[in-house]
Amino acid sequence: MEEKTKSIIRFRWHGWRHFCIPRLGGAGVGWRNLVFFLFSIFYFLNPSSAHAASLYFSPSSGSKQVGTTFTVSVFVSSADQAMNAASGVLSMSSDLLQVVSISKAGSIFSLWAQEPSFTASSVNFEGIVLNPGYTGSSGKLLTITLKAKAVGEAALSFSGGSVLANDGSGTNILTGMGSANFALNVKSLAPAAGQSTSPLEAAGVPTAPRIYSSTNPDSEKWYANSNPKFSWTMGPDITGVSIFGDHDSNTNPGSTSDGLFSNKTYNSVEDGVWYFHLRLRNRYGWGAISHFKFRIDTARPSSFDIVKVEGADDTNPAVSFLLKATDELSGVDYYEMQVDKDQAQKVTENIYKTGNLTAGKHILVAKVYDKAGNFMADSMEFSVAEINSPTINKLPDKLITGDILKVSGKTYPNSVVTVWSQYESADPVPVSVRSDANGNYSVVFPDKLSEGVYKVWSEVVREGGARSGIGEKVSIAVSQPALLQFGSTLISYLSVVVSLVSLILLLVVSIWYFGFRLRKLKSKLRRDIDQTSKILHEQFDALRYEILVQIEILEKVRKKRDLTKEEEKIVAQLRKHLDGAEVNIHKEFKHLEKDLE
Helix, strand or coil: CCCCCCCCCCCCCCCCCCCCCCCCCCCCCHHHHHHHHHHHHHHHHCHHHHCCEEEEEECCEEEEECCCEEEEEEEEEEEEEEEEEEEEEEEECCCCEEEEEEECCCCCCCEEEEEEEECCCEEEEEEECCCCCEEEEEEEEEEEEEEECCCEEEEEEEEEEEEEECCCCCCECEEEECEEEEEEECCCCCCCCCCCCCCCCCCCCCCCCCCECCCCCCCCCEECCCCCEEECCCCCCCCEEEEEEECCCCCCCCCCCCCCCCEEECCCCCCEEEEEEEEEEECCEEEEEEEEEEEECCCCCCEEEEEECCCCCCCCCCCEEEEEEECCCCCEEEEEEEECCCCCEEECCCEEECCCCCCEEEEEEEEEEECCCCEEEEEEEEEECCECCCEECCCCCEEECCCEEEEEEECCCCCEEEEEEEECCCCCEEEEEECCCCCEEEEEEEEECCCEEEEEEEEEECCCCCEECCCCCEEEEEECCHHHHHHHHHHHHHHHHHHHHHHHHHHHHHHHHHHHHHHHHHHHHHHHHHHHHHHHHHHHHHHHHHHHHHHHHHHHHHHHCCCCHHHHHHHHHHHHHHHHHHHHHHHHHHHHHHHHC
C-alpha cells in the first residue's frame, strides 16, 4: 500500500547490524593484540559463530494509534549456511495487542509442518523449505496483522524457536531471536468510517469525494483481483490530493499532497480487508475524508475433502457425500458437483446427494469456491452395486399361433418389474407390473402370438430406485396347430407335384413344337433346293449350248485350215471346264440332299 512520510502506518526494513573490532597497533598494546588473536581463534572455530541464524521482526518499532491495525512480519536470517526448517512461538501482551489475522503470502516456506495459529497472547508457526533450503538475511516467514487495543508500550518477543540447517542432520543454528516494541497512543483525529466530515473541516473546503472502483465495486464482496483501481471526480478548484491505504477504517491520509490526479491503481496488494482513504484540498484548505472499504482474496480454499456417506445398502442408486472445506479469509461460498459427464450442479450445503445412478463405477468431480471466486478441485471414484435380475419361470418349449404369452417369475417384494417380448427382428414390447409382498409377479402380453421365435427378458427397479441389469434372454418357438400343419404339408406336396407335371407338359409341348417347326423348315428347304437345282440346270444347259456352238465353229475352221496353238488350247480348255463344272454341280446337290435327310 501507499507509504507516506506522515502516514500513521510506516514500513521499515530491518537489516543486519554488523560490528568489527578496530585494528590495534602501537606500543604498549601487545596484550590487546594477544586478546584479539585468541578471540578471533575462538570466534572462527566456534561452530555456532561460524553458522549463525536469527529470527527477527520487521518493523521492530513504531508509534501506533489505539484502534488501528498494523502488520508485522517475521523474518529469518541465515547468511552463512542454508536452512530448511524453522519454528517459533511469539508472545505479546493481550491487553495491549490483538492478533487479527495471519498471512502466509510471500513466505519462503514450501511446506507447513504446522499451520500458523494464534491465541489471545501468542502465535505459533513451523515450516519447511525444500532442498536446497534458504540462504540469505531477509527470508520472510509470515505476516501478522495486529490491532492496538489500549495505550501503552506493546512488546513482541520470541518465547521459543529454532532454525535447522540443511546439513542432513537438522542442526539447530539459531543464535538470536529479536523483539519489537510499539508505542500505542490515542488518536488525535478520528473520523468514523464512511463519514465525509472531518472535525477540522473549515468553511469552503471540498466535500468528501465519492470513490468508485471498477475492480472492487462492492465493499461487502470479496474479489480475487490484487490490483485494485480507484477513481473519483474533482472540481477545477482542487489543488491537492492526499491518499492512503491500510487495514484501518478511520485513517487520516494526512495533510501532505501526493499530487493532482483523479485515479489510483495499486499492484500486488496482499489478501485481506483494506480501506482506501482520500482527501482533497482547495484554496480554503483540506476537506472531509472519504473511506472506501475493499476486500481481496487471491488464495484458493485451504482444504477440501470429499467423504462418501456409507450406508447399509450399497445398491442405493442415490449416493450421499459429505463436503469438508475451509477458507481462511473470505470463507466457503458454494460447491460445484458433477457426476460422470452429467451437467454440473451448484450446491450450497455441505451434503450432496446424487440422483438415481445406474449400477457400476462412477466419477465425482467437485469444486469448492470461496466468496472471491477462487476454487479448489477434488475427485473420487465410487460404485453402485447391481441388484439381481428377476427370474422367469420355465416356459413351454412350444406355443401355437393365436395363443397369449404369459410370463411369471420371482424378484424383490413390492418392486416394479418390466418384461420385454421381441418377435423375430421387430422392436421389443415392454409390459410393467409390480411384484407382490412375496416377490411374485405375472405379466400378460395382449397381442396374439404369430408363428416364429420370440425372445423374453426382464428387469426390476426396487423401492428407492435401485435398478437391476437385463436378465437372461429366453427363446420361445411358436408354431401352427397340428391339423393346419398337415394341411400345410399336403398343400406343399401337391404344389410340388402340380409344378412337376406342368413342367413335363411344357417340355413335351416344347419338343413337339420344335419338331413341327423343324419339319416345316426341312420341307421348305427341300422345295428351295429343288427349285434352285432346276434353275441351275436350265442355266447350265444354256451355257453348255453356247460353248458347244463356239467349239463347233472352231471345228469348221479346222477343216479349212489348221488351228493355231492358242485356238487348240481354247478348245481343249472349254471341253475340260464344261465337263468338270457339270460333275461338281451334280456332286454338291447330292451333298445338300444328304444333309437335309
